[in-house]
Amino acid sequence: MAERITPRTLKGFRDYPPEVMIPRERLIDTARRVYRSYGFSPIDTPALEYLEILAGKGSEETDKQLYKFQDHGGRWVGLRFDLTVPLARFAAQHINELGVPLKRYHVATVWRGENTQRGRYREFMQCDFDTIGTRSVAADIETALVIHDLLQAIHIGPFTIHLNNRMVLNGLLEKLGLAGQSVPVLRALDKLAKIGPQQVAEEMVAQAGMTAQQAADVLKLAAISGSNQDVLRSLESLVAGNALGSEGVARLADLLGGVRAAGVAEERIKLDVSIARGLDYYTGTVFETTLDALPGIGSVCSGGRYDNLAELYTSQQLPGIGASLGLDRLLAAMEELQLIEKVSTAAPVLIAYFDESRLHDYLRLATAIRAAGIGVELFPDAKKLGQQLKYADRRGFRIALIAGGDEFAAGTCQVKNLAAGTQQNVPLDEGAGSLIAAIQEMLTG
């Protein structure tokens, strides 16, 4: 016997069986539909890019996580680790043909060679949407609305979109004479919920070179709470006299007003000065979205505004705003909330292969039902009916069609509702119209 190769997957890489893939695709479809409804258009870019494009950001961490190698022509190449860098390159290369604003969405796989943990894999999918080429707060509002509609569309229950604006913090830092220290400050601030104000203050003193008083002043910002209007008022007085900070507060007010005008319920939106997002390229509005039922899993949709997306690749100024749906997290949440039905068939109807001499009749039936836009599977073997029904049940089919000699003689077909256990005899008329109507009624009812 030949030596066998052990079937296995790489660390951090996953197989997706049907019952995982079906809800996954459904979620992605919903995201695409919502993105499109706002005029975002799909793009795609190569998985593999010149290493210099990907490594352009130059941070050590990036470099460590990047999958890189020499291709057959000796070129140094790497797998994309997010969709933002490819977008920047794409925009720099094509913006003159496409014009602004450029509204695109991109659903694609990315790779990071980082250490794995629950929910952190080396290959995963991102679902980004961005608006490039405008500073208008209208784009910020629209981004919030897309997040809102998306979460609404997946029926996952109440959620909260947390809003902040980097300009507020940067304005405050300017006022305190700490301009330029926003990166270490944000990094420390981001840990607030985890390690508490005391340790955050210590880290700020140690990492950002702040005095204890300055750290306390910054933490004062993070401690602001109350209704959105209360927060706005507190922020106004905190950054009073600083142009940047005041603009940030004004933009938050505009964003809030716009979202409200578009009909979003008040409780869906929360000004939250404590959210920072770890990413240091955000310069204005930042978003995080949590599920009220599962705050512990963190943000399921995050993003923000950046000043200059493509500065590494072009002299053209390309401001933008966008966000990314946390697909894996969202699916984990749906699983935990038991919103995912265990289904491993993509078609709702199974035709039992009952009578071997009737194969052509079954095929004609299937064709007619498919033509009506309904997915049908014909069981491939003329096994015992009980087994076929068991198969239908296990896979999660909704309806089984049963037709044998008796039915064909009477010119009918049995339509069986598998969940309810009920069934009815439907005449097989020309074009199977009655049958299709019965199926449709059963599927919607």
Added chain:
RNA sequence: GUGGCUGUAGCUCAAUUGGUUAGAGUACCAGAUUGUGGAUCUGGGUGUUGCCGGUUCAAGUCCGGUCAGCCACCCCA
């Protein structure tokens, strides 16, 4: 990248602490009136105890390595 925990059937777990042929539930397959599933009954073990090596008369059990998973740190563009 650092440190810790774990790895037995598809899944959840057992195996008297090193003792001889690795078990149970569930799932799966076949059958129980060759036309009706989710129930019941019968039969079937489907496993290189993750992998490689070491210690020992004897290893699922102890040791080392490796691979994988989980947790914390780091980081998360």
